[in-house]
Amino acid sequence: MAVSKCVKLTGALTQELLKSVDNVLFDCDGVLWHGDSAIAGASEVVKLLRKKNKRVFFVTNNSTKTQELYAQKLCKMGFEAVKEEVFGTAHCTALYLKQVACFNGGKVYLIGGKALSEELDKVGISYVGPGPDPVFGGMSDWASVPLDPDVKAVVVGFDEHFSYLKLTKALCYLKDPGCLFIGTNTDTKLPLEGGRAVPGTGCLIRAVETAVNRKAIIIGKPSKFIYDCVVSKYGVDPARTVMVGDRLDTDILLGSNCNLKTVLTLTGVTSLVEAQSCAASNCPEERRLAPDFYIDTIGDLLPALQG
Ligand SMILES: [Mg+2]
Structure with a gap:
């Protein structure tokens, strides 16, 4: 029987997931912020993940910001971040051309x-x-x-x-x-x-x-290349990595393509009904869009991190 997908992440399950990963990949818009407003609890989640020795990366399809500009935006919105943790499509396109x-x-x-x-x-x-x-x-x-x-x-x-x-x-x-x-x-x-x-x-x-x-x-999500950029710089193990995002066809599919654990947050463009319908689908392609877990908002991870 297939493994259950789209399971609500609460209490002990969140603790278990956090224990099973060393690396957290975040999509930003719809997950950590909306436009120029940070989502409640998001910066605290990033801070506590670091405190628990998790490596945090920001993986974005946005091609209108350099690594530096993205890190500046993160800092301005209260997230501790350095440019080396930002993997955007402008930077990764340059990396791709260098290696071809x-x-x-x-x-x-x-x-x-x-x-x-x-x-x-x-x-x-x-x-x-x-x-x-x-x-x-x-x-x-x-x-x-x-x-x-x-x-x-x-x-x-x-x-x-x-x-x-x-x-x-x-x-x-x-x-x-x-x-x-x-x-x-x-x-x-x-x-x-x-x-x-x-x-x-x-x-x-x-x-x-x-x-x-x-x-x-x-170059960008759901293409594996953007994840490979993280791997070649930091050597992350996919089995110990989780992708947190708000879109099924980019964030969650990237996770499926790279064998990462996946968490959907419902503060962005995807509704729970859409995610559940992918999880229940008999079509293998649609099932690949289903996250392993979902949360209503990133702040739902706080209790497990504070414990
Ligand atoms: Mg997003």
Whole structure:
């Protein structure tokens, strides 16, 4: 019989889970904070985990912040954190390009913002493309824009200046099957306060994928690569690691893909009914989206940590 999934974490079970792990991976938005407001008890949970000698990491699909900026945000919101504990998709994209042999010495055509440029700068990778790039002339002008012959990869991240011309340039570069195609993350929406949202990076990646009829290599959750970045730096053991997140198709699926324990917190985008329906599903793919455990809010871990 399959192991039960989506079990409410309370009392002794929480103690048992905490004893069984050395590393806690946190998604941030919807777990530790909402926008610019920390969730009650979250910073105390992080503090007490450290006191119990657990290593804490912040694993985020956000490509608009460098490691430094993310650590600053964490500190500003009352969390003790250093940049080395932050694994965001801007930083991990730079790590990916550094380790891919076929990219060696190449340039990036970057559809992305300042954080991606800065992370590429840090590892000495040059790039073209950031900033506004409005269309001009007619279609034949767009299709014959000069290309940089040194470009060996197209990277697509969050880019508020995404334009038809950028899409056309990506198409031109990616016609070469040897040109790498990398997307930071496939999140379709960025939830804002008050139930509002804006389109996420996944929409930009899908636009390029559709134009070039190729699939991007994805860096962020649920892709294993972002977890591998934590492993290669800190050597964490998946059997002693838990992923805490609020999204099934990114956070929880990352945990399933990497054989981690998983905890869903209900302060973000997922309802208990959705999680339970995945746990009860006969479809193996849907079951992979079901967390091992759930909590109403991160603060529910406090009693077990204070004990
Ligand atoms: Mg989240």
